Amino acid sequence: MAGVLFITLSFFLLLPFSATAIGQKCGNAGNYTANSTYQSNLASLVATLRNNTSSLPLLFATATAGRAPDAVYGLALCRGDITTNLTGCSTCIAGCFQYARKMCPFDKAASIYDDNCLFGFSNKNILSQANNITQDMSTFFQYWNQQIIAGNATLVTAAVHGMLTQTAQVAATNKPRLFATTVMDASGNAMPTTLYSMAQCTPDLSAADCQACLQQIIGLVNATLSVRLGGRVLLLRCNIRYENILFYDGAPMKRITASSSSPPAPSPLAPVTNKRAGIKPWAIPLFVVPPLAVVALCFIFYCRWQRRRYRKGNRRLRQKRTNNLQEEDKLEWEMEAELSEFSVFDFHQILEATDNFSEENKLGEGGFGPVYKGQFLDGIEIAVKRLASHSGQGFIEFKNEVELIAKLQHTNLVRLLGCCSQGEEKILVYEYLPNKSLDFFIFDENRKSLLDWNKRLVIIQGIAEGLLYLHKHSRLRVIHRDLKPSNILLDSEMNPKISDFGLAKIFSTSNTEGSATRRVVGTYGYMAPEYASEGIFSIKSDVFSFGVLILEILSGKRNSGSNDCGDFINILGYAWQLYDEGRWSELVDASLQPMHHSAEMMRCMNIGLLCVQEIAADRPTMIDVVAMLSSKTMILAEPKHPAYFNVRVGNEEASTTATESRSINEMTISVAIGR
Structure with a gap:
């Protein structure tokens, strides 16, 4: 086996790098090791794609090599105008593989783009994504x-x-x-x-x-x-x-x-001909009145039916409240029938899975209640959020989170498996993610070294793609409103998943500009200034929170609560001052030294500062952010000063604010403000 692997890899190593490759998108599926089964399967996959693509008339091929957990899936496509140079197609794909080995060494997934072809591989079945292409931005490059x-x-x-x-x-x-x-x-x-x-x-x-x-x-x-x-x-x-x-x-x-080149204008309406010229005026009511009467009667019967249904529903609800241990106390929302992967659990199932909510199974304490690890009898591990009765998240917020997450499907969003509502108990059941949340690593002096720059960049890109999905590509249009490190969960390969949608706001597909509210909810330290002071929120509110996240991931420091921010009470003004004075490297987490990726770090700092600019209109959208993160050549704008820039420690008011910020940086708040 080792001899075959050596011969196969040696053949590809003799090939030159692709001279016309324009770039790559390294995946976030983890790494393989040298001389492993995965590496052997990858080499076999490339050989198959190289031969099949140049021999098939469409210059396109897909292939799979090996078996799980070392299976590799791949596809290759040559440009449609090079039909007369099939050898060039084969050489291009081989060159792309060499380029992937150079630019994405030992990555289990990568996409390589060349002038004449493209090539992608992954340990996940990318071949099944043909029916879900509009939701996957992981291979995006410009x-x-x-x-x-x-x-x-x-x-x-x-x-x-x-x-x-x-x-x-x-x-x-x-x-x-x-x-x-x-x-x-x-x-x-x-x-x-x-x-x-x-x-x-x-x-x-x-x-x-x-x-x-x-x-x-x-x-x-x-x-x-x-x-x-x-x-x-x-x-x-x-x-x-x-x-x-x-x-x-x-x-x-x-x-x-x-x-x-612009889309054709709609055809003008055909001129209306007066076909009723021969109809007598007295005959018009005979044609108009009967249909209107039928519509009116239908409307009256519908209203009466709805009123009876509403009263019947109220009686049923009161009956449930008197006996909250009965089976019919489950939430029976319409989406349960629509989503086959969503389940409504019995309370005793949750008790058994969590060993009666034992302290040994407790994973942490969220803003709305504790979270426990659990395991069903079939071996499936789960994370159970048990909403506290005093948490402030009532039935409306609970229903909002359930309906919202159940309808959202993206690799960078936490997956909701089901829920339980019985009496005072309101419980959410999520997929279990073994590496807890982002704050568990980046703010801990002993654990932060486990996140090298490549992992941190993957986390930044994953959060950005998850937010882009929420803002633009999902069936719903969602503003999260509480984006922070403790709400970014990490799977077994340290890939990020956005969680906790209890405060999220849903809009129709035609409205993403947000609105104003008298009830300000969210977390100090991550809240956009226009939202904190005036209750005005939009997709740019999430962009601001994302910018704070970038600076925290880069620096390993909390926005509010760090004593190492110079004259500023938070990291925003301090980062902008360092960037403006050309001393940006002083912000970088000491665990990332020496800095082998200084250009990427500086670009991320630039992007983060663009996201936290004081005026919402100056901030980019998540489409722009994903584009900036995906390209090393795209020219970035110079950021203006961030929000809260003028709030310094040097005056009495700022000192008071600093003290408050240190104590409530991770506290979810709900404040009614005057309008």
């Missing part, structure tokens, strides 16, 4: 020309978006290859230069999935990026590219003009 297209920025943005949208439409309908090339000729102010574009999906996608994937990444091209002279946005399943030079082989499949 690369942009730094030059700007001259001309009217608004017109250029509209033209570029229109061109990319049309290119995506052509690709999605071009079965079986799902590949398209277009050209948009220069057209005065609308587009002063000719642009060439390309779009491609993996051929195993349906036309609808391809269109959805392409539209998702086109949606990430904001007004700032769309005026660049060229760029690429890539996921493992789909990608787009445009340049001001001809970069693909052959003639374009479609020619687009700047005037036609």
Whole structure:
């Protein structure tokens, strides 16, 4: 076995690195060891993909090598216009593998993007994600020309978006290859230069999935990026590219003009002809009144039925309260039937699983009550949140958290298995995550060394992708409102999962701007200034909390509660001063010394400071944040001073605030403020 592995790896080591690779996205699935079974399976996988991709007509192949827990899943795709150079396709994939070994050494998952091909592998079954591509941003990568297209920025943005949208439409309908090339000729102010574009999906996608994937990444091209002279946005399943030079082989499949690049305007309504000219005026009531009467009667019967149902429900609820140990006291919400993986548990099941909530099984104390480890009879480990009667989280908050988490599915969100409501007991049952929460590591002098920079970066990126899902890509639109290290749980491989949605706010898909509230809830130290002082919250409130998290992860210090913040009561102003004076490295956690990733650390500090700017409009969205974290070449804006920057320890008021902050940095609050 070792000899075969040596020969296989030696063959790939003799191949040169990909000279045209543009970048990579290393995965967060952990590492394999040298000369392991996983490494052998990976080498076998690459050999299979290399041969199959260049021999199959679609220049696309998927493969699996080995068995769990060392199974490796992979796919490879060559650009649709290189059909005359199949050897080049094979060489490109082999070069990508070498590039992955160099840039993502011993990572169990990676995605490599080359000018002529792409290649991805993972220990998770990425081949089954074809039907769930619009929720996975783990392979996202972008690369942009730094030059700007001259001309009217608004017109250029509209033209570029229109061109990319049309290119995506052509690709999605071009079965079986799902590949398209277009050209948009220069057209005065609308587009002063000719642009060439390309779009491609993996051929195993349906036309609808391809269109959805392409539209998702086109949606990430904001007004700032769309005026660049060229760029690429890539996921493992789909990608787009445009340049001001001809970069693909052959003639374009479609020619687009700047005037036609924007989506077609809706067709004008056909003129209404007076077909009733021959109807007598006295006959109109005969046609109109009967339907209206039927509608009115139906409405009256419906209201009476609802009133009887409501009264019956109240009687049933009162009956339940008098006998809270009966079976029908379970929560029977509609989503129980919709979600097959969600369960409503009996209270005695929870008691047995947690050994009657024994102290030995207690994992910690959250803002709304204690959390216990448990284990069902079938061996499944669980985490049980037992909501305290005095916690302030009443039935509405409990129902909110249950319904919310049960409908959210993302690798960076904690998974809710079920709930229990019996009498005064309100219990949430989660998947068990063995490594507790983020604060357990980064704020402990002995444990923080277990999180090297690569692990911390993976945690930052995972939290960002989880927030992006909440803000934009989930079926619901969610503002978390209580993002902090104790609400970031870590799985067995230290991957982050956002938890505790008791304070989350849900919006419709058309409204993510937030609102104002008289009841301010959240945690001091992570609360955006406009929310803390005026009750105004939006997705930018979560962005602020995320910025605080970045600075805490980088420094290993709490925002409020650190004595090592110079003249400032918190880490925000101190970090901005160090960054502004070019002394940013003084903020970095001592356990990360020596700093082998100084460029990445400085970029993360820059991104964190952009997120905690005082004015909400100045903060980026999570789409922008994910883009900035995914690209090493994207130019970052200079941050303005952060919130609470003027609050220093030097005056009496600030000293009082500092004392309070140290004691309540981790305290969840609920305050009614005047409006």
